[in-house]
Amino acid sequence: MDHRFSGKGLTGSRTVVITGGNTGMGFACANAILRSPNGAPWHIILACRDEGRAQAAVGQLTSGAGVVGQVEAMSLDLASLASVRAFAAELTKRLSTGSIPPLHAVVCNAGVNPLNTKTVTVDGFESTFGINHLGHFLLVNELLPALQSPARVVVVASGVHDPAQKAGVPVPAWNETAALARGELGPAAASDKAFASGQRRYSTSKLANVYFTYALARRLPSGITVNAFDPGLMPGTGLMREAPAALRFIVRHIPIALLRRLFSPNVHTAEESGAAMARLVTDPELNTTTGQYFEGRRQIRSSEESYNNERAVELWNASVTLTAANQSVKQKEKQL
Numbered sequence: 001m002d003h004r005f006s007g008k009g010l011t012g013s014r015t016v017v018i019t020g021g022n023t024g025m026g027f028a029c030a031n032a033i034l035r036s037p038n039g040a041p042w043h044i045i046l047a048c049r050d051e052g053r054a055q056a057a058v059g060q061l062t063s064g065a066g067v068v069g070q071v072e073a074m075s076l077d078l079a080s081l082a083s084v085r086a087f088a089a090e091l092t093k094r095l096s097t098g099s100i101p102p103l104h105a106v107v108c109n110a111g112v113n114p115l116n117t118k119t120v121t122v123d124g125f126e127s128t129f130g131i132n133h134l135g136h137f138l139l140v141n142e143l144l145p146a147l148q149s150p151a152r153v154v155v156v157a158s159g160v161h162d163p164a165q166k167a168g169v170p171v172p173a174w175n176e177t178a179a180l181a182r183g184e185l186g187p188a189a190a191s192d193k194a195f196a197s198g199q200r201r202y203s204t205s206k207l208a209n210v211y212f213t214y215a216l217a218r219r220l221p222s223g224i225t226v227n228a229f230d231p232g233l234m235p236g237t238g239l240m241r242e243a244p245a246a247l248r249f250i251v252r253h254i255p256i257a258l259l260r261r262l263f264s265p266n267v268h269t270a271e272e273s274g275a276a277m278a279r280l281v282t283d284p285e286l287n288t289t290t291g292q293y294f295e296g297r298r299q300i301r302s303s304e305e306s307y308n309n310e311r312a313v314e315l316w317n318a319s320v321t322l323t324a325a326n327q328s329v330k331q332k333e334k335q336l
Helices: 024-034 051-061 081-097 127-146 177-181 194-217 245-253 256-262 270-282 309-335
Strands: 014-019 042-048 070-075 103-108 147-156 224-230 292-295 298-300
Touching (some): 014 024, 024 051, 051 070, 103 270, 127 147, 127 177, 127 194, 127 309, 194 224
Parallel strands (some): 014 042, 042 070, 147 224, 224 292
16 A cells, blocks of 8 residues: 555654544544644544555545545555554654654554454454454554554544443443453353344443553653543444344434434434544643543443453463464564
């Protein structure tokens, strides 16, 4: 994927990486950041797996009025740890040469929800956990040395991680990290059928996102913050594409206002959630806010389970091992 970008070349700008920024909420977040009145303009990097869609998104984002920053696309496949490392290395090189502005934000937005079929990444991890957690875990840790203070990391979570939200999705079934990476959920999932198991893998991966956020917040140096973000239910976005036909019909054809009354007030358009997520990147009022959980624009408590520090520590340490071990295996394979 080439690095040509559109927009006005502006000095004093800042770089933000948005994973999966070519569609849905990620695209809306990029659009809102481009038009943010707060501070210097942004150089947005859409980190995406599909080159064609990413380049189309660049054109769409920069074709409207009011654009004051720059947008480009770079290849990133979160289902491949080698791709994550290659992306981080290339980005770091470009930052060091000054060909793009300093890195001040990373938005971990991309995610998958393969409801009906258990799949694995190219590294052999169960896809939901491998992409939603491990891929972003490695990406952030690879980019941390390049982040320049003041900087922000945003991790997209979901209200489905919290049983108290009563989101209609099977609640997380936590297990040890190595087991989750193999797709083995905890005892609560023992009697799940295929669809329920897929939903529970997703809610469990979102709990991992919250644990990661809190563990990272305790490790970041002063001047770098991280917060988790629940966008709510967004009808018509990509995460719904594998849901049952009846559910897809309901969320796509019932007006948002009615869905809020019948289902939950935490139902939004992609544009609404994208703008709320962009605020976590750009709002000066959040300069020192870190280790927090946001439902849209509201700072709230996450689930009681999510404050289990022992689990967060185990997840962090095991994730380091899993991602590093994978690299060692690949290196040994090349030597053979």
